[in-house]
Amino acid sequence: MTATDFVRLTRISAEPLDVTEAEAAVSGPQHGATVVFTGKVRNHDGGREVSALHYSAHPEAERFLRQVCEQVARSHGLPMAAVHRVGELAIGDLAVVAVAAAAHRAEAFAACAELVEHIKHEVPIWKRQLFSDGLSEWVNACG
Numbered sequence: 370m371t372a373t374d375f376v377r378l379t380r381i382s383a384e385p386l387d388v389t390e391a392e393a394a395v396s397g398p399q400h401g402a403t404v405v406f407t408g409k410v411r412n413h414d415g416g417r418e419v420s421a422l423h424y425s426a427h428p429e430a431e432r433f434l435r436q437v438c439e440q441v442a443r444s445h446g447l448p449m450a451a452v453h454r455v456g457e458l459a460i461g462d463l464a465v466v467a468v469a470a471a472a473h474r475a476e477a478f479a480a481c482a483e484l485v486e487h488i489k490h491e492v493p494i495w496k497r498q499l500f501s502d503g504l505s506e507w508v509n510a511c512g
Contacts, residue, residue, distance in 0.1 A: 373439060375439075375442035375443075375446070375447060375448045375449060376435060376438040376439050376442050376448075376449055376450075377394035377395050377448050377449065377450050378390070378391055378394035378450035378451070378452065379431060379434045379435040379438050379450070379451055379452070380431065380434075380452045380453075381426050381430050381431045381434060381452075381453050381454075381455055381494075382452060382453070382454055382455070383454070383455055383456045384454075385454070385462070385463065386452050386454055386463040386464075386465075386466050387452075387466075388405060388407060388463070388466055390452075391405070391450040391451070391452055391466045391467075391468045392405055392450075392468050394448075394450040394468070395447075395448040395449065395450050395468050395469065395470040396470060397448070397470065399472065400448075400470035400471060400472060400477075401471075401472050401473060401474075402470065402471050402472070402473055402474040402476070402477040402478075403468065403469070403470045403477060404468065404469050404470075404474070404477040404478050404480075404481040405466065405467075405468050405481075406465075406466070406467045406468070406481050406482075406484075406485050407463055407465070407466055408463070408464045408465040408466075408485075409461055409462065409463055409464060410422050410458045410459065410460050410461060410462050410464055411460070412460045414498055417500050417501075417502075418500060418501040418502075419460070419498050419499065419500060419501070420460070420499050420500060420501045421457060421458065421459055421460065421499045422457075422458045422464070422496050422497065422498055422499065423456065423457050423458070423496065423497040423499070424453070424454060424455045424456060424458065424464065424494055424495070424496050424497075425455060425494070425495050425496075425497070426453070426455045426492075426493065426494045426495075427493035427494070429493070430453075430492055430493050430494055433491060433492045433493060434451055434453060434488065434492050436491075437451075437484065437487040437488055437491050437492060438450075438451050438484065440487065441469075441480055441483050441484045441487060444480075444483070445469070445471075445476065445479070445480040445483070447469050447470060447471050447476060447477065447480050448469070448470050449467075449468065449469050449480065449484055450466075450467070450468040451465070451466065451467045451468070451484060451488060452465070452466050453465045453488065453492065453494060455494070464496075465485070465488065467481055467484045467485050467488065468481065469481040469484060495507055495508065495509050496508050
């Protein structure tokens with residue numbers, strides 16, 4: 370099998386994310402461990418109160434997302450899934466879901482953690498943080 374065979378789901382979406390869909394994409398009877406990471410919009414950053422976020426993505430962001438999933442899948446030999454939200458998000462909304470499945474938990478945890486780091490640093494997605502004081506700032510979520 371190639372790394373492409375292990376990448377079961379990658380998507381950039383303006384719609385709310387479905388954790389169940391991402392988990393189901395990698396599940397199988399041979400996997401005793403499925404690690405799901407969910408990144409949610411929090412209400413603070415750097416001591417400031419955040420009221421909402423807006424994510425924007427490069428037109429090729431989904432291709433980059435697939436590439437990082439393939440890279441991690443190749444390195445670990447495990448099925449992977451990742452979806453990232455764009456648009457306006459409220460506090461508590463899911464911004465990213467990353468999933469890895471393996472026979473044992475240690476492998477799944479390591480692969481999922483590596484996938485999240487690659488997404489953060491290599492996928493061209495930016496966020497604009499809106500603060501409760503009316504100010505905002507752009508943050509390059511991939512670097």
